[in-house]
Amino acid sequence: MEPIRGIEYLRDKLNDRRERVLLRYSQYDMKYRDVSLGLTIPPALREQYRATLGWCAKAVDSLADRLIFREFADDNFEINQIFQMNNPDTLFDSAILSALISSCSFIYITPGEDGMPRLQVIDGANATGIIDPITGLLTEGYAVLSRDDYGKPIQEAYFLPGITDYIENDTVDRRENNAPYPLLVPIIHRPDAIRPFGRSRISRSAMYYQKYAKRTLERADITAEFYSFPQKYVVGLSQDAELMDTWKATISSMLQFTKDSDGDSPKLGQFTTQSMSPFVDQFRMAAAGFAGETGLTLDDLGFVMDNPSSAEAIKASHETLRVAAKKAQRNFGSGFLNAGYLAACLRDNFPYRRRQFYLTTPKWEPVFEPDASTMALVGDGAIKINQAIPGYFDRETLRDLIGIKGAD
Numbered sequence: 001m002e003p004i005r006g007i008e009y010l011r012d013k014l015n016d017r018r019e020r021v022l023l024r025y026s027q028y029d030m031k032y033r034d035v036s037l038g039l040t041i042p043p044a045l046r047e048q049y050r051a052t053l054g055w056c057a058k059a060v061d062s063l064a065d066r067l068i069f070r071e072f073a074d075d076n077f078e079i080n081q082i083f084q085m086n087n088p089d090t091l092f093d094s095a096i097l098s099a100l101i102s103s104c105s106f107i108y109i110t111p112g113e114d115g116m117p118r119l120q121v122i123d124g125a126n127a128t129g130i131i132d133p134i135t136g137l138l139t140e141g142y143a144v145l146s147r148d149d150y151g152k153p154i155q156e157a158y159f160l161p162g163i164t165d166y167i168e169n170d171t172v173d174r175r176e177n178n179a180p181y182p183l184l185v186p187i188i189h190r191p192d193a194i195r196p197f198g199r200s201r202i203s204r205s206a207m208y209y210q211k212y213a214k215r216t217l218e219r220a221d222i223t224a225e226f227y228s229f230p231q232k233y234v235v236g237l238s239q240d241a242e243l244m245d246t247w248k249a250t251i252s253s254m255l256q257f258t259k260d261s262d263g264d265s266p267k268l269g270q271f272t273t274q275s276m277s278p279f280v281d282q283f284r285m286a287a288a289g290f291a292g293e294t295g296l297t298l299d300d301l302g303f304v305m306d307n308p309s310s311a312e313a314i315k316a317s318h319e320t321l322r323v324a325a326k327k328a329q330r331n332f333g334s335g336f337l338n339a340g341y342l343a344a345c346l347r348d349n350f351p352y353r354r355r356q357f358y359l360t361t362p363k364w365e366p367v368f369e370p371d372a373s374t375m376a377l378v379g380d381g382a383i384k385i386n387q388a389i390p391g392y393f394d395r396e397t398l399r400d401l402i403g404i405k406g407a408d
Contacts, residue, residue: 005130007158007165010142014128021102021125024202027056027210028101034211041222051217055210055287055301056202059294063201064097066325068365069336073396075360079340082347086119094121096332099189103198107339108143108157109183109346110164117343122184124197129159129184131196135354137338141184159184179345180353187335189328198331205293213286220279232270295320315368325367333362366403375402 026032030053036046069092072080083091091107098105102124112118122143129141141159145166148154158165159182166173177183188198287301297317315322341357370378378401382393395406 004140004160007142007156007167010128010130010140010158014126014142014144017128018125021123024056024101024200025123025125027202027207028060030054030057034214037215041219045222046218049218049221051214051221053210053214053217055213055290056206058300059206059290059296060097060100060201062294062296062300063321063325063328064093064100066321066367067096067328067332068092069096069332070363070365072337072340073361073363077340077344077352077357077360079337079344079360082117082340082343083119083336085116091119091121092336095187095336096328098123099187099198099332099335100201100328103190103195103200104186104188106141106143107185107187107335109179109185109339109343111177111346115347117346119339119343127184129182129186131186132181133193133196135181135338136186136188136191136334137181137342137354138184138186139182141182143184157184177346178349178351179342180351181342183342183346185335185339185342187339188331190331201294203293206290209286209290209293213283213290216279216282216286220276220283223276223279232268234266234268295324312371312374318368322367329362329364329367333364336362363400366401370402375404378402 023032033050036043069088095105095107098121104124106122106124106127106129108120108122108127110118110120122145126145126147127141127143129138131137132139138159139161143157143159144153145155145157146153154168156167158167161181162177162179164175164177164183166175186197188196189201191198284298284303287298287303290296291298291301295318299317337357337360338354340360341352341354345352378398382398385392399405
């Protein structure tokens with residue numbers, strides 16, 4: 001077994017990764033201020049036209065909103081009851097959303113007053129640990145339960161198998177339990193051998209394309225001022241003529257110029273205004289790059305391409321998003337099962353083995369809700385398959401396909 005690293009090691013580990021997690025949250029909240037780049041636009045002028053885009057939030061929400069956890073099938077240890085007593089509509093959605101933003105979130109388990117475990121979601125900026133790559137559980141964990149206004153930890157928790165230490169004002173409150181793993185369970189998005197704590201939905205490429213689009217909008221806004229009020233000029237004006245009010249020259253519909261003593265008259269002209277078309281094309285190019293990176297379409301980013309499509313056409317255009325959602329369901333389902341396993345150990349005050357839960361499987365609602373024509377096609381197919389193999393399709397199988405619970 002891997003040796004214990006200690007709480008100081010985990011504190012340093014969390015502080016080392018906290019900044020990049022907060023960066024993703026600021027991108028999601030549309031509060032991140034990009035570094036202003038450019039050679040021709042003064043910083044003061046660019047600051048007045050600073051752009052805001054929610055593409056990163058759209059990339060996260062478009063996937064998170066389609067991941068709807070239903071229940072655990074073959075629930076021999078009644079862990080569905082534990083989640084039902086912990087506000088599952090908010091718990092699952094909060095854990096999924098936080099994991100998509102910060103690559104992983106954590107479910108923190110504590111004993112309840114009525115004997116039913118309490119489950120709470122902690123984001124990736126406030127918890128970390130040492131992961132067991134075989135089970136996906138932690139060998140030791142650390143979480144900041146509360147911070148002051150300056151981000152300094154007030155309440156901390158250090159998790160070991162069978163032990164949870166609560167630290168506040170340098171005072172340690174140790175509480176023992178019968179769980180064979182720490183009561184801090186990671187919910188990970190797209191883990192691999194190199195990055196066991198997963199990868200964020202807000203990738204570096206996605207942040208680049210959003211920054212590129214924001215710079216394009218800022219330049220377009222500044223150019224639009226000159227496009228709305230094109231610059232004019234007068235040549236051949238006498239030196240004895242009175243100075244012209246620039247605002248009057250801009251908005252007046254009629255200007256009067258008289259000849260000078262030599263009988264010469266000034267000539268008026270207007271500089272050619274810059275077209276807005278290059279900025280539109282550049283913005284569209286950024287949207288196409290962002291859509292390709294995140295599995296969205298240009299329709300999702302506000303570029304209406306065609307007439308409203310059918311459910312099957314929408315599903316086909318989002319094939320990359322559908323595959324990403326299926327992958328996320330497998331990752332998150334394993335994490336939720338681990339949380340249910342440790343919560344059952346805490347509830348029953350008995351150290352179950354992880355392999356005893358191998359029959360329990362997570363169930364999810366369909367990624368895309370079928371329309372009436374799709375349900376008719378599924379029904380026809382189910383009839384034909386059941387004629388060839390009687391009983392192949394039953395109520396549960398059809399519910400997995402169409403996401404509708406039949407009448408009892």
